[in-house]
Amino acid sequence: MEVTMAEGGGERNVDVAALFDMLRQCKDSAEEIVAKMLAIKTEAEPKSQLRELVTQILLNFVTLRQVNRSILLEEDGVKAETEHAKVPVELTRLQLHSLMYEKNHYAKAIKACKEFRTKYPGIELVPEEEFIRNAPEDIKSSILSTDRTHDLMLKRLNYELNQRKELCKLREKLELQKKALQETIANRKKFLSSLPSQLKALKKASLPVQHQLGVLQTKKLMQHQLAELLPPPLYVIYSQLFAQKEAFGENIELDITGNVKEAQAFTRQLANKDAAMSTNLVNSKLEDDAPDDSDDGQRRRKRPKKAPSKENLDQSEIYQNHPLKVILHINDDEASDMNSAKLITLKFEFLIKLNIVCVGVEDSEEVPQNNILCNLFPDDTGLELPQQAAKLRIGTSLSFDESTTSRPYKWAQHLAGIDFLPEVSPMVSAAEESNSETTKHASASLGLSLYRQQNRVQTVVQRIRTRKKALLALV
Incomplete structure (x- = not known):
């Protein structure tokens, strides 16, 4: 080294x-x-x-x-x-x-x-393209800095500041509108809370005026609500009579009376019964479709349920009425005094077990009041049951109970929309009376014309009014 x-x-x-x-x-x-x-x-x-x-x-x-x-x-x-x-x-x-x-x-x-936190942390500025497109010229034309990028940022900040000032003014305006609307809503809520009592007082105060003018709007609404609880036959009678009164100005009055609670309970019971019957029908269909496990492989067949015997049906159960009734007041169309205008009051009832409608005179001061409705149409005394099914239910007694004030007249069934077949054909009965072909055709035409007349409310009311007037003239 x-x-x-x-x-x-x-x-x-x-x-x-x-x-x-x-x-x-x-x-x-x-x-x-x-x-x-x-x-x-x-x-x-x-x-x-x-x-x-x-x-x-x-x-x-x-x-x-x-x-x-x-x-x-x-x-x-x-x-x-x-x-x-x-x-x-x-x-x-x-x-x-x-x-x-x-x-x-x-x-x-x-x-x-x-x-470093600037004066505008977290400010979401509008995009640069939107700023160039929408910003006013006084902001875009101003020069705030020599640096182009910084100058653009300052301009965008000024534009954002102007927008926020406008939004603050709009917010204050909307707050005032909101406050005014809240006061209006509070006043209306206060008015609505007191409205039921005011309507109740108004309704009570308007009753004398309604009675005086003959426009019972409150009673009409109540009657319409009760009509929803009527059985279908009585509802058809009520609707036809009400339509006749409203359309042609028939001088009649309608009322629905009875126990409302029992009618509601009956309606609920009927609805539950229908639901149970539909469920049982579906279950029985499923059981019938299911194959049996027996040796022969045949399907199981259920025996039909036995109908209740006629002896088990009590007389009171047979003539059981629906809780609601339709009251028809027929007035004299020629009387000027309202007190003397009422001629007769009819009561329509529905027998649940027999599925028929009975009619009776409500104000029976005289004994032979049923004579007014008896034979209102030919061969319609009201003592014979109009349906074969009702006769089978009653059993040995084929006639209606004469002790009751209401009778199942055929014209009442027609008004209720209950259609039934006669026991003997009209052509056969006409042939027994006369052998001539002309007589048979005339009898059939007469029966058809009579049937059409029985379906008209005006014909029924006019005949009852005429018969009542004649009876009063005789008395």
Whole structure:
């Protein structure tokens, strides 16, 4: 290894490895000489040999000191070179530390800039295209900054500020409208809460006027509500009579009387019964469709339920009435006084078990009141049941109970919409009376015309009114 050294302003090359080899050789030579000197003293050889050895060892010591001095000088030169080389390294290290400090400073500044909260944090500005399209010219034409991007941002912020000011004004206006509407709603709620009592008082106060003018609107509404609880036959009678009164101004009055609670209970019972019957019908159909597990593989057949015997039906159950009744007041169309205008009052009842409608005179001051309704149409005394099914239900007694005030007249069944077939064909009965073909056709035509007349409310009311007038004339 050669090292260039500067000493006294000059440079020299020193082989450090050669110096260490020379030092090692001098040390080995000194050890050999010392070993020889010990051997001479031990063997008692002549001392003349010791002088030469001492001279050689001294020369070795001088060489050692010279080599040692050269090594020390070399070490000092290396240290000086090291110190000289450390100066640029330290400068570079200081520059590196300065750069790292500046880097950290800039990083902190960038982070602080990123985390810096401006005056408009989280503001959702309108898109730039919409701003250019919709912003007013005074905002777009103003110059707020030399930086184009910053200037555009400031303009967009001004546009957003103007929009928000307008929205604040609109909000205040809407708040005032909302407050006014809330006050109006509160006043109307207060009025609506007191409206039922006012309507009740108005309704009570208007009753005398309604009676005076003959327009009983309250009673009419109540009657219509009660009509919904009527059985279908009585409802048909009520609707036809009411339609006749409204359409042609017939001088009649209608009322629905009876126990409303019992009628409601009967309606609910009938609805539950219909629902149960439909459920049982579906279940029985499913059971009939299911195959039987018997050996022959045939399907199971249910026996029909036995109808209740005629002996089990009580007389009161047979003539059981529906809780509601339809009252018909027939007035005199020629009378001027309202008190003397009422001629007769009829009561329509529905027998639930027999499915027929019975009619009777309500105000029976005289005994033969049923004579007015008896034979109102030919062969209609009201003592014979109009339906074959009703006769079968009653059993041995084929005639209606004469002790009751109401009778099942045929014209009442026609008015109620209850259609039934006669027991004997009209053509056969006409043939028994006369053998001529002309008589049979005339009888059939007469029966058809009579049937059509019986379906008309006007014909029935007119006949009852005429018969009542005739009876009053006789009395």
